[in-house]
Amino acid sequence: MDTINGNKLSKSNMTVLSNSYWILMFSCLFILAGQLLFVKSDVIQEFLPRGVSAYGDGLENGQLLHIPLGDVNQSLLFTYFANVTKGCSWTNVTLFLRHDGLPIVNVFNASYPNFTWVYQPIDYEENFLGDGLQQRLTIHPRQPSSVIFGVVFFLEDAARIQQQGLTKSCTTLFWGRVETLPLNVSSISVDRVDETAAKLVRKNYVQPLSAKWVLDHNKGDDNISANTESILDLKSSDIPTFLSWTILSPTDIGGTLQVDIKFNQDERNSSVFGYLAFGTQENPNRTQFSANSSEVIPKATIIVPYPLAGVWYLSLFANCTEWNESDCQRNISVKVQISLSPCKEGACGPHGRCIQYFSAGLIYSACVCSSGFAGWSCSDGSNALSTAILLTSVLLLTLSNLFFIPAIFLAFRRGFYSQCLLYFVTMFFSSFYHACDQPEFNFCLMPYTVLQFGDFYSALTSVWLTAFIVANPSVSEEISSAMCIGGAVGIAMAVHYNPTSLASFTIPIVCGLGLIAICWTRQSCQMHKCYPGKSYCLKAVLPCLLFSIVGLVCFAFLETEDNYFYVHSIWHISIALAIVFVIPPEGKKFDITKPPSIDHEPLSL
Known part of the structure; x- marks a missing residue:
């Protein structure tokens, strides 16, 4: 709940x-x-x-x-x-x-x-x-x-x-x-003009922060094959091949630039190395990469978060390690892929979600990590929660709702069938809501918003209808039904408007407590004695208050991000047990449509 x-x-x-x-x-x-x-x-x-x-x-x-x-x-x-x-x-x-x-x-x-x-x-x-x-x-x-x-x-x-x-x-x-x-x-x-590099053509996608750059078909270059796959035929020499492309502002700077270089064919005894630089080909703050055909994964990858707006340069060198010099006269074919995507290839791994935001006139992406993972792509697991802790949190938050079973059984046994059904619905939605809300071991039986609404609504309605049977108002059945339905409709509107507001939480509780106070005071005045009896107050009201106070203190003041799963489970258990104690016994009820006579005994266990 x-x-x-x-x-x-x-x-x-x-x-x-x-x-x-x-x-x-x-x-x-x-x-x-x-x-x-x-x-x-x-x-x-x-x-x-x-x-x-x-x-x-x-x-x-x-x-x-x-x-x-x-x-x-x-x-x-x-x-x-x-x-x-x-x-x-x-x-x-x-x-x-x-x-x-x-x-x-x-x-x-x-x-x-x-x-x-x-x-x-x-x-x-x-x-x-x-x-x-x-x-x-x-x-x-x-x-x-x-x-x-x-x-x-x-x-x-x-x-x-x-x-x-x-x-x-x-x-x-x-x-x-x-x-x-x-x-x-x-x-x-910073000089950013260099005409010796082959300019790549930008290809846009429908999704924001998504683009790729391929070779320009209109520019002839003996060292470059002009095709859409950006295949380069490199010669083994000290003369590099230069490529250039432009990162636009503000459309591109909120994404991630990725450069992949891999061998296009089954090359043997070949290697490729080069540099990625910003602004100019000879920028001293450039980064180096290399790929060797003999490696298990013969490719090189460079990932640049939030690339600067301007011209970027890629220089490529080919190297042949064949013993026969004639075999090194051939070209080394490589495939270059230059792309822009949100986060890291549009995802944040298994421990995070890639979210796109709009602020300051631009769209940018960022990873929202879970389970203690952190970093640009949620790959830093130095403070990650163990599998045992994650599984324990799921089990505690879901199985703690089983403490509603005694309240369900007792309400059914004593003839409060509407409350029995409502306690079952509360247990159902709270269990599956928390099962869906987990970052790792999650299971969503329904859409998240449906489970959230069902959890909040059934929990607050349970409070209202429980207070109603405890108050036992001396009104007609028609007025009693109208009060129950009116409270349920009001709670539905409040939960739909803002489920996390203080008003949605306190109004049903205050109204329920007010109804109990008014009805019990009226009964006491008519019977000229304390209502309910001392036995019910000690065996039912007092334990209910103790469990409710413990649950409210844990919920309102003790929960942190680290202890949420077991402190919130205590909240579930406390509220479920509080309901068990306060459900009125069936054998002591009297006709609520008639004023109690002097012979009526106070409500007791």
Whole structure:
């Protein structure tokens, strides 16, 4: 049985704006207006107050910034600050900037997959507190860069799961302004013009962040076979073969560039090596690769996350190791595949999901990892959970719902058939919902949203109908049915509107407790004695309250990302046992349509 769990169900749920949030927003705008009045400069970009999220494994939670440079050839001044909601602790905020590409963020130093080349991951890194104090950074644009991208996030100190509405909502806001400096400072220039390389033609796909580059049929080259498979006939010599292609901004920089070189035929005693460079063929920050026909996998692969916008170059050298020199006069045929895809070939392995985001005017991809895996493609298993722990978590979260069986049996035995059916439905949906919600050993009997709604709705309706039979209101059967159906309809609307809100959780409980208090007070006044009896209070009400309090404390205040599976299982068990104790006995019921007489005994076990 699940109720509210905002962070566990969807990390992307938006926080409800509070009064303190608006006060913080207007204070940032007031500071902005004051600076615009007294500071005169060429402002090229303004970042109005915007929310900053906690760091995940990359850019999936970051706030992206877009700084267009245009024809700017002088240094820039970046003025910025961050502030938090009143009454909240200062956060540690980090700002990354990168020319012509998205910053490659790896705060926890997670490992990258094999053959990954991280080229110029960041150009500027700034760490500061969200205390409202202004920070300044001088940026020296690199020519011919046309844009600078940035990302802002803060580091969380705790991994406790905060239930929506039960804890104070803290928001971190970021504001910034980029303006030109009056002093003209020469920028770093990179020559990116080279006419000796064979230009590749871009082939687009329907999906975003998907493209490939093949040989240009219109350009003749004796060393290159002009076909769509990019087959190159290389001669064994010291003269390289150059290829070039262009990464566009902003359509390409949010994906992953992959270069594959493999032998096109069954080559023997041959090898190919070369370099991948950005901007110019002789860039000293280039990476080297090699492939040998005698290897088990005779190919070379280079993976470039978030490639910079501009011209990329591939240089290829062929080498023949035959003893007979005449055999080395032949060409070595290789196949070159250059492609762009989301994440790593559109996936994140078995331990993650590739998600595409839209922010700052561009689409970019990022992996959302599970089971303790981390890294660019969720390949870093240094902190991964073992199979035993993953299997234990599934079993605890699903089998803990079997504690509803005593409540189902008791409700049936005592004639509360509607409640019996509802407890069974709660056990069913909660078990299969948690079985579907697991990252590894999961099983989805129905669509996830259906299981989630069924779990939330049946759980809250169980609370309402259980409170109804405990209250035992002295009303007609028609009014009793109307109250039950009205409560069920209201709960359905609340769960559909926002299943993780505090209101959806507390309103059925408060209404149920209020109904019990009113009915028991009325019964006590009519009978001139305490209702229900002392025996029922000690043997039923008191254990029910104890189990309910234990479950609520575990659910609201003790759950973390690490202990979720067994602490949340305690919540299941506690609520199921609380219902068992509080179900009224069948033999002591009286006619609810008539006021109780003085001869009626208080409800007892």
